[in-house]
Amino acid sequence: MCTMVLILKNEKKMKQTDEDLRMEIHQQQEEEANNSSEGDDIGDVAYKCFQKDLSFFQMERELKKRSAIGKALEKIGEGTYGLCDGCGSSISDRRLKTQPWANLCISCANEQERNR
Numbered sequence: 001m002c003t004m005v006l007i008l009k010n011e012k013k014m015k016q017t018d019e020d021l022r023m024e025i026h027q028q029q030e031e032e033a034n035n036s037s038e039g040d041d042i043g044d045v046a047y048k049c050f051q052k053d054l055s056f057f058q059m060e061r062e063l064k065k066r067s068a069i070g071k072a073l074e075k076i077g078e079g080t081y082g083l084c085d086g087c088g089s090s091i092s093d094r095r096l097k098t099q100p101w102a103n104l105c106i107s108c109a110n111e112q113e114r115n116r
């Protein structure tokens, strides 16, 4: 349990604030816009679009993970860390090792995935 707290606190500390992250993505996009030239062939354009999508995807994933980390820290405070938000049973150690911020057990996570 102690290691989990450390991992989560570390994760939180290492990350910039949400605002910083948004700014960074925004700047990146402006740079891309400035860089785009008339002479781009379709391959270049496609590649740039792909990169843009990727950064959006990464940001979304990062923000989701960060909110999950925040929740996990709250749960530690409440003493409910490691318990599934869906069914209340304990989340397996193996799952918590790879995803210390997990708030659902594997079966509830799969269920949620299916219902998406």
Ligand SMILES: [Zn+2]
Residues within 6 Å of the ligand: 084, 085, 086, 087, 088, 089, 104, 105, 106, 107, 108, 109
């Ligand atoms: Zn569950």
